[in-house]
Amino acid sequence: SYDMANENDEVGIVRGLAWTSVGGDTLQIEVNVMPGKGELQLTGQLGDVMKESARAGISYIRSMSEKYNIKDSFFKENDIHIHIPEGAVPKDGPSAGITMATAMISAVTKTPVRADVAMTGEITLRGRVLPIGGLKEKILAAKNANIKTVLVPDKNRKDLDEISEEIKKDLEIIYVDNMERVLQEALTNHAHEIMQKKADK
Amino acid sequence: SYDMANENDEVGIVRGLAWTSVGGDTLQIEVNVMPGKGELQLTGQLGDVMKESARAGISYIRSMSEKYNIKDSFFKENDIHIHIPEGAVPKDGPSAGITMATAMISAVTKTPVRADVAMTGEITLRGRVLPIGGLKEKILAAKNANIKTVLVPDKNRKDLDEISEEIKKDLEIIYVDNMERVLQEALTNHAHEIMQKKADK
Amino acid sequence: SYDMANENDEVGIVRGLAWTSVGGDTLQIEVNVMPGKGELQLTGQLGDVMKESARAGISYIRSMSEKYNIKDSFFKENDIHIHIPEGAVPKDGPSAGITMATAMISAVTKTPVRADVAMTGEITLRGRVLPIGGLKEKILAAKNANIKTVLVPDKNRKDLDEISEEIKKDLEIIYVDNMERVLQEALTNHAHEIMQKKADK
Amino acid sequence: SYDMANENDEVGIVRGLAWTSVGGDTLQIEVNVMPGKGELQLTGQLGDVMKESARAGISYIRSMSEKYNIKDSFFKENDIHIHIPEGAVPKDGPSAGITMATAMISAVTKTPVRADVAMTGEITLRGRVLPIGGLKEKILAAKNANIKTVLVPDKNRKDLDEISEEIKKDLEIIYVDNMERVLQEALTNHAHEIMQKKADK
Amino acid sequence: SYDMANENDEVGIVRGLAWTSVGGDTLQIEVNVMPGKGELQLTGQLGDVMKESARAGISYIRSMSEKYNIKDSFFKENDIHIHIPEGAVPKDGPSAGITMATAMISAVTKTPVRADVAMTGEITLRGRVLPIGGLKEKILAAKNANIKTVLVPDKNRKDLDEISEEIKKDLEIIYVDNMERVLQEALTNHAHEIMQKKADK
Amino acid sequence: SYDMANENDEVGIVRGLAWTSVGGDTLQIEVNVMPGKGELQLTGQLGDVMKESARAGISYIRSMSEKYNIKDSFFKENDIHIHIPEGAVPKDGPSAGITMATAMISAVTKTPVRADVAMTGEITLRGRVLPIGGLKEKILAAKNANIKTVLVPDKNRKDLDEISEEIKKDLEIIYVDNMERVLQEALTNHAHEIMQKKADK
């Protein structure tokens, strides 16, 4: 069953898109931040590639912490837990990279994420967004889950051309090639402006 | 053999419902809290999915610690042990999620749980309750073990319709979609009111 | 070969009963307590279920430490080692649970255990005693090893009825359903009385 | 798809060359340095040989830290993360050794690396450069990715003779037999001069 | 090839007896004690049972440290390394238990062991000596290696009767049932007397 | 390809001899010592036996630290990294024991090793040198790599008789039975004399 779009913008929850043998699916990535000692917990039957993807994401955030107004000590004094329901379903691959990174930034900075946005894309250590597979099935799943805006890797542009207008017509497709662009679209406008202003000082 | 309903409301003990190849079963989840250094012990031949489910539960509790009047230092200065008898029987799956979380909250806050309540449901990091399988067999097992009230995920409503009135007639079925609702029903009324009042201050 | 009953009541040594493909056997569980940093060592080719059983036992003891006059810091400042000879023989199952717990309590509190007592039973985190298998073979092994008293889970009563009077006639069979009852019988009378008095204060 | 040459010289990003069953490829090795406790993270589905190669590289750098003006405490107070996109593709072998070492030195010393340089070569603990396989395919991949200069192990000279002039004509091939020579070519000229001057003092 | 008896009594070196598919063998167990942090290193391709046997031995020694004049802090401030050459030959089983324990006591207390003694026997946590297999082959190996005295578990007496007088005639066979008896024979007389006197105070 | 003899005596680099299915080979063992916290890193695809051999070597050195003028705190405040190129080739067996130990002593004491010496031999915890296999192939490899002196375990004397005079004629073969003898030959004369003098004080 699809995870339908949330009704409210929330902190630490971001909608991802998955591609399985039976079609596309949405998955709601949850991140909790808790006082701790710098551990990263990953639950929900994540495979090795997906776990590494989460680690790349957190390193990206740590290396950008000054920009995002995160204190140096934050990652030593807190634990971060990423969970992806449904807990019995194995999940793998790098395509939830930007989704997990966005959920972590949202949770760490307490910035809400737009409830009507979903996204897919591999993340690199420097925040580049790399192309992913199964785009057609993912777009269809997003549509069925009442998503309004879908963030897609810039390098997947050609794959989108092959998707019928019928499917795409009520979706806003935004091409992204780095995490800053992802955040600009995924964080609520107001929140993003505040983050920018703080960073500009 | 079924674990029959306890005679007394107890702290840190909650009745779960399991579904095996030979039918439904009840299992009595036990939680002990001990002075320690923040470790989580899981015994009783729990599989990977079930262990992750326990970890999602504890992160939920940690993130809600202010609400539940738990000191920040609690999870650094205590160990939590979840054990599920019978120790030789392998157990797995996410459906004991809310049961383990309830037992932990009960043990951590020293709040008794109603002896005549059983429950089943996957928990997410934010305390949402997700649907589970084998509901019919579980309901039957609850009935046989003299349970009075069964908490069932809200998203399993349709599955309940398929169960005969004969089976359901002496059971109170309560639909739950988040952990707060679970606690409202599972904790003894008096205990729950006190927890609420403290949280309201 | 059977481990024959000891001649003297000893601290940290308790007779257990095992059930293998070739019949019943006795095994002498040894526990040493040493200044350390809170580690639990388990040797003698114990399987996963048996190791978890030992961990359930130690958590039970830690949660009852006030009652048994054990200082909070004890489990941080000491290591506990459980060894079951014969070291090359694999051992598994939950039925040595109460035996290991009794040996640990004896070693931690320096209280001697009756040399003529043997026991079998799964332990839960709260000290309940659950039923076990192979009772007939175990009783026979106890008799052959010159044991005088055998502690048996209360829920195995019906299994005992099936054992011939010939075998049972010189054995005192005591039904137990919780660890307190086990200790009442296994610890030497004098020692148990002292432990009780201290706890009553 | 090839990782095309970057447009700008960057810190902590170096172009490597890989050889797979389907031909040569380029891969962009990313290194982030973050305040931490001396851990080395390796992501991107790196095999055992490649991980050991990264460890040899970091030990080389640590042993040369005085020369490279790196404080002794640096490696205790920072974490280093090496990531190689594309995260789902398994990668192995020792031939990215000098590439990973160059990226680490660049990131640790904040010295930019020339965007139009690619390299291949095994590294030893003392910074020697050992020969690698698949040179022809790698050279071809470098050419296709708009690389201008390729660093090749000195002991691969004979392999280069077998590559057609057509392929080599617009590429500058530089033979290297130790890490100092690699850095001399890979770091931007200005940066390298500054590093040398500091070391000479 | 047999490890022949040493010419000199040494500290931390004890001769054991092994039984393989091709007959008996002697092996020279070496123990080094080094300033450290309480770690136990086991090398020489020791199997799981043998490693547990070493751990039972060290726990026995720790629990007897007062008797052997070893300071409480010793096992926190030193590392113990047990190595059994020949390093490529897998070794397993519990029968080197008393040999490893004797070598450790010798190394820890700096007490020399008689060069002409060999021994075999399982050790328990309380220092009991349990019977072992392959006695005939082991006795023969001891004889061939110029051993003068062999320590044999008391419970192997019957096995010794089956060995021809021809083999036994130049060997002193001493039956042992606990570690104190082992040390009495294995440590050089003078050293043992001193250890006793210190303990008697 | 053979690792040819170095031109200069170096610190922390020693030539070993390996024996594979395709004949003998030389391998250049590299050791770096770095400020750290007492860790031993082993890279270059070393098998379990070889890793244990390295650990036996380091324990030997630690136990002899007074003799070699190494401060007690050295092994707590430094990391030691042993790397054996070529990193993709699996290596195993105990015969590099004395080579790794010599390289470590050289690196720890900053004493150069003769560039024209190669060696083979298992090391024990007490510095004894045990015999190895494949001597003929190893001697041939040493000759081909321009080695002048080869250190061979004393217990391999008989194997050397079977090697033709043609092969042996330009090689100096020195029999060694303990690490002190190894160092006497492998360290440069001057360095060894200084080490001796310091030790004699």
Ligand SMILES: [Ca+2]
């Ligand atoms: Ca779904």
Ligand SMILES: [Ca+2]
């Ligand atoms: Ca926007």
Ligand SMILES: [Ca+2]
């Ligand atoms: Ca049951």
Ligand SMILES: [Ca+2]
């Ligand atoms: Ca209620």
Ligand SMILES: [Ca+2]
């Ligand atoms: Ca037995």
Ligand SMILES: [Ca+2]
């Ligand atoms: Ca009694």
Ligand SMILES: [Ca+2]
């Ligand atoms: Ca590629």
Ligand SMILES: [Ca+2]
């Ligand atoms: Ca240049």
Ligand SMILES: [Ca+2]
């Ligand atoms: Ca041998």
Ligand SMILES: [Ca+2]
């Ligand atoms: Ca004597």
Ligand SMILES: [Ca+2]
């Ligand atoms: Ca080679």
Ligand SMILES: [Ca+2]
């Ligand atoms: Ca010399």
